[in-house]
Amino acid sequence: MLGESLVNAGFITQEMADECLAIQASTDRRLGDIIIEKGYITQKELMRVLENQHNVSYIDLSRAETNYTLAKIIPVELARANVLAPVKIVDGKLYVAIEDPKDFRAIDAARATARMEVQPLLAGGRSILDFIDRLYGTEHAQRALSDFRKEINLEEVAATVGENESDIITAPVVRLVNALVEQAVNAGASDIHIEPFASNVRIRMRVDGILSTALEVPLAAINAIIARIKILANLNIAEHRAPQDGRFNMTVGGRTVDVRVSIVPTAFGEKVVMRLLDRSSFLVPKERLGLSKENITKFDSMLMSPNGIILITGPTGSGKSTTLYTMLAEMNSVRDNITTIEDPIEYMLEGINQIQVNPRAGISFSSGLRALLRQDPDVIMVGEIRDPDTVEIAIRAAITGHLVLSTIHTNDTVSTIYRLMDMGIPAYMIAAALSGLVAQRLVRKICPFCKQKYIPSTVQLDLASIDPETAAGSEFYIGAGCSQCNETGYKGRIAIYEILEIDQTLRDMIHASASLGDIRKHAVNSGMITLRDSALALLNSGTTSLEEVIAITHVL
Numbered sequence: 192m193l194g195e196s197l198v199n200a201g202f203i204t205q206e207m208a209d210e211c212l213a214i215q216a217s218t219d220r221r222l223g224d225i226i227i228e229k230g231y232i233t234q235k236e237l238m239r240v241l242e243n244q245h246n247v248s249y250i251d252l253s254r255a256e257t258n259y260t261l262a263k264i265i266p267v268e269l270a271r272a273n274v275l276a277p278v279k280i281v282d283g284k285l286y287v288a289i290e291d292p293k294d295f296r297a298i299d300a301a302r303a304t305a306r307m308e309v310q311p312l313l314a315g316g317r318s319i320l321d322f323i324d325r326l327y328g329t330e331h332a333q334r335a336l337s338d339f340r341k342e343i344n345l346e347e348v349a350a351t352v353g354e355n356e357s358d359i360i361t362a363p364v365v366r367l368v369n370a371l372v373e374q375a376v377n378a379g380a381s382d383i384h385i386e387p388f389a390s391n392v393r394i395r396m397r398v399d400g401i402l403s404t405a406l407e408v409p410l411a412a413i414n415a416i417i418a419r420i421k422i423l424a425n426l427n428i429a430e431h432r433a434p435q436d437g438r439f440n441m442t443v444g445g446r447t448v449d450v451r452v453s454i455v456p457t458a459f460g461e462k463v464v465m466r467l468l469d470r471s472s473f474l475v476p477k478e479r480l481g482l483s484k485e486n487i488t489k490f491d492s493m494l495m496s497p498n499g500i501i502l503i504t505g506p507t508g509s510g511k512s513t514t515l516y517t518m519l520a521e522m523n524s525v526r527d528n529i530t531t532i533e534d535p536i537e538y539m540l541e542g543i544n545q546i547q548v549n550p551r552a553g554i555s556f557s558s559g560l561r562a563l564l565r566q567d568p569d570v571i572m573v574g575e576i577r578d579p580d581t582v583e584i585a586i587r588a589a590i591t592g593h594l595v596l597s598t599i600h601t602n603d604t605v606s607t608i609y610r611l612m613d614m615g616i617p618a619y620m621i622a623a624a625l626s627g628l629v630a631q632r633l634v635r636k637i638c639p640f641c642k643q644k645y646i647p648s649t650v651q652l653d654l655a656s657i658d659p660e661t662a663a664g665s666e667f668y669i670g671a672g673c674s675q676c677n678e679t680g681y682k683g684r685i686a687i688y689e690i691l692e693i694d695q696t697l698r699d700m701i702h703a704s705a706s707l708g709d710i711r712k713h714a715v716n717s718g719m720i721t722l723r724d725s726a727l728a729l730l731n732s733g734t735t736s737l738e739e740v741i742a743i744t745h746v747l
Contacts, residue, residue, distance in 0.1 A: 197240055203231045242313055247292040250278060250312040252322040253640035253673060255288075264305045267327040273297035276314075276322045283307060288314035288322065324377040364415045367408075368423070369441070372450065374405065375467055376443040379683075381508065382467065385420075387413045387460035399635050399681050400508070413460045420463055424452040432456055438535060451535065468537055477517050481686035483728065485720060489627070489690045494521055499626025499693075500589035502576070504601045509632050510686050511598045512537055512574075518596055519543060519572060528567055532559040533574035548574070557581045564588055573597040579614045586616055589624040603722060604628035604691040605711045608701055622701040630689040630722060634729065634739040637668055638676035645669045647737050654741045668733045685734065687725035687743070 197203045203211075203226065211225045218225075223237045242249040261277040264285065270276055275289040275297055285305050289297060292311040302309045314322075371394065375383050380396040383405075392413050394406040408416070421428045424437030434455045441448050449468040454461050482490055493501055501518070503511045516538055523529060523542050534548035534556070544566075546559055554562075556573055557580040563571055564584075576582045576599045589595045601607045607628050611621050647667050652659055670680025691714050693701075700710055715721065726743045729735040 197226065197232065197237075207231050238313055238315060245292045245313065247311055247313045250286075250288055250314050252276070252278075252288055252314050252318045255322065262327050265301060266304065267323065269300060269304060270323050270327070271320075273300060274316050274319050275301060276319050276326060277301075277305075278312060278322075280307075284310050286310045286312050288312045288319050290314065290316040290319060364412075364419050368416060368419045371406070372441050372448065372465070372467070373443050375465075376446070376448055376469065378405075380467060383463075383465040385413075385416065385463040385465075387457060387462065389459055392416075392460075399679070399684050400633060401635075401679065401681075410459070417454065417461050417463055420452060420465070421454070424450075426452070426454070431461060449537070474520060474538060474540075475513055475517055477521065480514060480517060480688075482688055483720060483725070485718070486688050486690050489692055490629075491521075493627035493629075493690075493692060494518060496594055496626045498589060498592045498594055500585060500595040500597065500624050501627045501629065502607055502625075503596075503598045503629045503631065504604065504607050505598075505631045506600065511631065514629065514631060514686070515572060515574075515596055515598065516540070519570075522570055527569040529570040529572070530563050530566060530568045531572035531574070532556060532563060533572070555581075557584055560584045560588070564593075568593055570594045570596070575599070579616075582611065582614050582616060586611075586620050586624045589626070590620065594626070601630075603630045604689050604719070605707055605714060608710065609707060612704075618704050619702050622698040625693045625698075625701070627693060628691040630691075631686050632722060632726075632743060633684040633686055634726060634735045634743065635681035636683045636685055636734055637736055638670040638673065638680055638682040640682070641671040641673035641676065641680065642668050642733070643671050651737050651741065655737055655744055657737075665731065666733065667730075667737055669736050669738075680736075685729065687722055687729065689720065689722045689725065691719050 197208065207226070211222060211231075214220070214225050215222050223241070226232055227237060238249045241247075255278055258279065261280070265275075265277045265287070273289075273294070273296075275287045278286045278288050280286070285301070285307050287298070287301055287309055289311045290313075291297075292313060298309050298311060371383060375396050378396060378398055380398045381400075382397040382402075384393075384395040384397070384402065386393045386395070387410060389410075391410055392408045393404060394408065395402045396405045418428045420426075421435070421437075423439040423441075424435075425439070426435045426437045434453070436454075437452045439450050439452070441450060446469055451466040451468070453464045453466075456462075477487060477490060503514055505511050519529065519531070519540055523540065525542065528544075529542075530544040530546065532546045532548060532554075536545050536547050539545065546554065546563070548554055548556060548559065556575070556577060560571070560573060560581060561584060571585075571588060571593055573581065573585055573595065574597070576585060576597050582599075585595050585597060599607060599610065601610045605628075607630075608621060608625070612618060645667055647662065649659060652662050670676060670682075672678040672680045676682040691697075694717065696713060696717075697710065700713065723740075723744060726735065726740045730737060730740050
């Protein structure tokens with residue numbers, strides 16, 4: 192029926208329909224999903240055909256408003272189990288988005304629960320699940336906060352929470368902390384900030400690199416919330432004057448999320464930052480890192496080096512660890528002894544020996560690295576170079592036949608060379624040890640659901656150092672803002688890279704302490720794609736905006 196409708200509408204040929212019907216017969220999957228996966232039609236084209244076939248209106252949930260009062264009418268368990276979402280109430284009738292308008296069992300369940308007439312609207316299954324995440328994420332946290340207020344006397348909590356864990360392990364505060372993490376994971380947040388101020392506690396979440404307020408709670412609740420987090424992270428709940436760091440795991444929607452906790456005292460109480468790491472999506476193949484074809488070639492070439500040191504540089508949160516783990520996964524082989532020393536171990540890799548830094552046990556980056564050199568390693572990964580002692584040992588290991596991978600904080604590839612000199616490493620040792628340098632940043636991607644063309648101002652072009660005459664022949668895009676991207680105009684991020692392979696000419700220049708400008712000029716002339724060039728390539732392809740290019744240009 193569907194295949195015939197698509198053929199009659201001219202979207203696919205009869206041969207395409209027969210091919211997809213044969214796959215459906217052997218897999219028992221939805222025909223529409225198979226046709227979309229084959230690339231024959233888009234989700235929206237399929238929905239338009241189904242709209243006519245079922246005589247049910249289609250709704251674009253990416254542009255639909257999330258009315259949180261609807262979340263109280265249809266429970267989240269019913270919504271997820273039946274893949275339907277309440278969208279609006281008009282004239283006493285509840286409109287629900289559903290993938291199959293003839294799923295009368297699901298519609299009857301919604302009608303019985305809501306106690307009102309239900310009108311189905313057509314939408315794709317994936318878009319419904321995304322809408323459910325948006326609709327119920329904040330509602331869950333707000334409900335947990337409401338329960339917390341009702342069931343616990345906040346003044347008593349503020350006065351009594353201290354050294355006794357039984358004061359904290361209560362259902363409302365447990366639900367509240369769980370809801371905060373769940374909301375952050377569903378929103379794709381990388382961090383949760385819990386910040387006490389004079390009159391309230393602000394809870395913000397960082398999505399695509401930008402912080403925004405998610406919730407505000409009474410100041411009297413801060414002690415109970417932080418104590419609960421300390422218990423989860425196995426920290427000292429009686430300590431309020433010194434910084435503490437810990438971690439815990441939580442399962443959200445079948446995914447294990449690693450939560451790293453940092454707590455510091457502030458004027459109005461303790462501030463908590465929780466960094467979220469979804470282990471199921473942490474290990475990324477090199478093809479999805481954002482590398483250009485030229486940079487993939489350089490990436491592979493560096494990893495083939497039998498010895499030397501490869502340094503990845505960039506600010507905190509720029510994806511350095513993801514790139515490091517991708518490198519390790521590429522090199523992982525039973526023929527090589529690969530060992531890491533990390534703080535913390537962010538992802539467990541099968542077949543690789545991983546050591547956690549533990550200052551209390553005397554294991555620092557430098558002492559752990561010394562020990563590793565007696566373990567017959569082929570490849571060593573040092574999570575971060577933080578001090579001269581560690582970098583000196585790493586450089587010497589690279590010179591004596593080991594391949595060393597690590598990270599360091601500098602602005603770009605060339606300035607890393609001078610950072611090593613500032614740390615006391617002689618130029619001749621740097622020249623002998625360096626195999627490659629990788630600088631990276633994360634830029635936001637324009638939301639595909641509200642992406643539109645626009646003409647930038649001359650001020651914007653000037654800030655991005657783009658010639659107006661050159662820009663005249665180019666197309667620029669921006670996100671208008673929609674419910675899918677939380678009105679930001681951006682959805683997701685992608686890495687940009689600057690990869691510098693160290694050739695013999697560069698080794699000679701480093702050995703001779705050549706100027707930064709001369710080294711950079713040689714690197715560019717030898718084919719190095721700069722961070723700015725990488726950002727401009729994404730701008731030209733319509734992936735990112737001029738605003739992001741300006742941000743990168745001003746940092747470099």
